[in-house]
Amino acid sequence: MxxxxxxxxxxxxxxxxxxxxxxxxxxxxxxxxxxxxxxxxxxxxxxxxxxxxxxxxxxxxxxxxxxxxxxxxxxxxxxxxxxxxxxxxxxxxxxxxxxxxxxxxxxxxxxxxxxxxxxxxxxxxxxxxxxxxxxxxxxxxxxxxxxxxxxxxxxxxxxxPIPQNPIQSDLGLVLTEYAQFPRTEPVPSPTDSRLRRHARINHLGQLADGRRFVPDLNGRLYTLPAGGGTPGVYLDVRAAVGGNFFSGRGLGSGFGFVAFHPDFAANGRFYTAHSEAFQALSTQRADWTQSGAVVQSVVTEWTASDPAAPVFSGTRRQLLRLGFGTYIHGIQQIDFNPNATPGSPDYGLLYVAAGDGGRGTSSTVPQARNQPFGKILRIDPRGSDSANGRYGIPAGNPFTGQPGTLGEIYALGMRDPHRFSWDRGGSGRMFLGHIGEHDIEAVYDVRAGDNFGWSEREGAFRFDRSEPCYLYPLPADDSRFGYTYPVAAYDHNGPPGCTGDLGRAIAGGFVYRGAALPALRGKYLFGDLVQGWIFATNEIEMTRGGTDLAPLHQLKIYNAAGSQVTMQTLAGNSRVDLRFGMDRAGDLFVLSKANGKIWKVTGTR
Structure with missing residues (x-):
């Protein structure tokens, strides 16, 4: 800033x-x-x-x-x-x-x-x-x-803004090394040292056949056996896209995410989000674009001819292409609701988290309902009633059929909707880790039609675009705007005014409902992706409908030998680039781009 x-x-x-x-x-x-x-x-x-x-x-x-x-x-x-x-x-x-x-x-x-x-x-x-x-x-x-x-x-x-600091917990996580990934390089060669990571791995999930999958922003989609170990390349997105693939500017650029259809074993379909630039900016027409676009985010459907094969072979087609005016805050995540069952309204619908392209500090783009930027979208990949004819607009979306409003919008008013997940037990709620502008790193309980207020609000505070160096109290008549505020949050604790990058950014996580670690059951675990702090809060205390925040607890970290460490020590770098993953059994994983390693949470103490 x-x-x-x-x-x-x-x-x-x-x-x-x-x-x-x-x-x-x-x-x-x-x-x-x-x-x-x-x-x-x-x-x-x-x-x-x-x-x-x-x-x-x-x-x-x-x-x-x-x-x-x-x-x-x-x-x-x-x-x-x-x-x-x-x-x-x-x-x-x-x-x-x-x-x-x-x-x-x-x-x-x-x-x-x-x-x-x-x-x-x-x-x-x-x-x-x-x-x-x-x-x-x-x-x-x-x-x-x-x-x-x-x-x-x-x-x-x-x-x-948030004087209540995270509480240092007596509870700690035991992390056991699970996998080491090979070094990869961005394209073009980066000018920002924060992009020079060992491997830009950013998620772990699991297929029904037991394979774990991990995307690397520099282009590769890996699979791992259930016990971890040596990753294998399932698909090289960078090679498939060719010379327009782009991962060397902006912390989220590249092969950002992958989501496998819940019936992948039968239909072979999965979806990716990646970035393109170079000739694509003049030869590929975006479905929506910001002025002066410098990069495009693309959602692609891939169909494997043999879903059980160790290496992808099949076809692909483009679903959606968005043009962004800066290298930041593009499409961050795509995913399916794991709680949706065949025949239910949400089954097979794809959620797409699109950032504001860095334009929220100078415009009301995140509030504009005729644009997809700064929104979570929900689309039907197998439909065809969208403007481009490549996907469908679910009838159950909150704004479907409203004049002047995109039917794709599920929720709005976001800067950088970085990571979302669903509670796979208990409430089944959808939680979003949202990276803030000046001071607020927030967790939202996401529901259809929600408006999180950006760029009129940052968290539960008024944001003034004419003076972005400070946050302000909510006005007395705030309720008339209908904004939804965070259920958990922490602030940067910086000095007054504009201080540049203080190295604070939320890494959204998961509610733990597994059987192996009773001390974590019912807790939402997330962290700070720069510092590597890992936080926990009780899901039941994350309540909507006001400005009260659930108490945050900062967890201790132990290595497999039982020694207390920090994520910075495990990652071998002061910038951890922390991410989280979860398998189908509900086991938790911690990832670091700094050294390209994944650890499994194997215990508590």
Whole structure:
């Protein structure tokens, strides 16, 4: 993101947006402007706001004291980093009275910033707000204090949209290496180092005959035996497409996904989504296109002459082609509802998650019902009543037959609908992991006709396209818009304003209903694809109909030998590029593009 012009007044470390009373918005107090006892101001760890942060001595009694102007009930959010694994507790006092002891848990690195938030009551006028270290380790590095962290009931920018951070769980996953994939290369040669991965594997599923399948964005579709091991190439999409195949620009470009028809064993049909550019932009007509398209996403139906064969042989035909104006947020996933049974209305219908093409920050494209961008579509691959005659529009879709609206639309208002899945037991609900723009990584409970609000909303917050560097409280009359808000979410915990890529992006996962791991049953497991964090929340607590969020728990990771590790260690890289997979038995798998490996979740502890 680029930073738009925003006039601000900075006085003695106090950040205030002009035209508002300080009590009507979140107010940020920089720690370097506070009173410091036994500590210094430093700037050697990236990610801080303002001009630096306070690094206290390793001593009990070290303190940082802010002078805060306000009155009444409020929230105080302390932005900090603790690169150790041990909490650095501190006593919080307001005007000399002890409020509580804050723990300031480890954040994993001195460049990883988090927020510790507490409710407090301020007196009218100036208030002294002090953090005092209670152990010989001293304070964490303290970056800033935000007063009114949930927006203070006004309309101004929100400094910490989701002050409730994921809870560090005592529960951990045991990961056992399952498969190693060969190195592949993007085309054209990438200029973005994030595309230089060992193998850009991004999903694992299973056929009825036991074979696991794994797509690589650089073009190959692999199969694996049930026990894992050496992958075999079932289909080379890149070779089949030829010179127009494109995977070297944009993190989602290439052979993005594969979905096998639920009756593949009999009809041999499966579907892929891939990217094309080069000559395709001038020779292949898109069904819908954004202006200045630089890449096209294509959905293809393949029919295998022998579904049981180890290598594909058969025919293919194009179903859908969309042109995107940037290299980001194309068609991300296609899939069938695994809960649908033969004869049921949803059986054999293909869901297609199409991103906004990066245009949502400057337009209302995701809200436009006459365009497929920023939507989840649902189509019938065997029908023919679409505008291009290559697929059908299900009669049960929420907007079928409505003038000026695409009948293909199942749900709308999305930026990057990255990964969706269905709960294969229990509720049977469809959950979407949605990558946000400024701050919100969200999980949605997806139902027909839903509108998730982008680009008027990001999560349960107002997004202002004229000032994309901040999020704002919902208006008082928000209910009239009918938006659906997340059931679970976490935020970036970045400093105020536009900060560039902070390395946060959700990797949607699955609800575990398997028999092997009782401690996980009924939990939705997902993660952060950059950092490699793995989260869990109880499916039953993911409730629709408001802005309340289910509590998130960050799980520990253990290798097969029983040692606690991180996904960054297992992947051998600080950018994990985490993805999840699930087989027909409900067993979970964890994938990393960084080193092209898959691990099976074989236990908990």
């Amino acid at each position: 680029h930073r738009s012009t925003l006039a601000m007044i900075l006085v003695a470390g106090l950040l205030v947006w002009p035209g508002q009373a300080a009590s009507a918005a979140s107010v940020v107090y920089e720690a370097e402007s506070a009173a410091i006892g036994n500590g210094v101001v430093e700037s050697n760890h990236a990610g801080f706001s303002g001009t630096g942060f306070v690094n206290s001595a390793n001593a009990a009694g070290a303190y940082v004291e802010f002078t805060v102007t306000g009155a009444g009930d409020t929230n105080l959010a302390f932005r900090y980093a603790n690169g150790t694994t041990i909490a650095r507790p501190a006593t919080l006092t307001v005007n000399g009275s002890t409020i509580e002891t804050l723990q300031f848990a480890g954040t994993g690195a001195w460049t990883t910033w988090d927020n510790e938030t507490v409710a407090a009551v301020l007196a009218q006028g100036a208030n002294s707000v002090r953090l005092t270290a209670t152990t010989a380790a001293g304070l964490p590095n303290v970056d800033a204090l935000t007063e009114g962290a949930e927006g203070g009931g006004g309309t101004g920018p929100i400094a910490d």
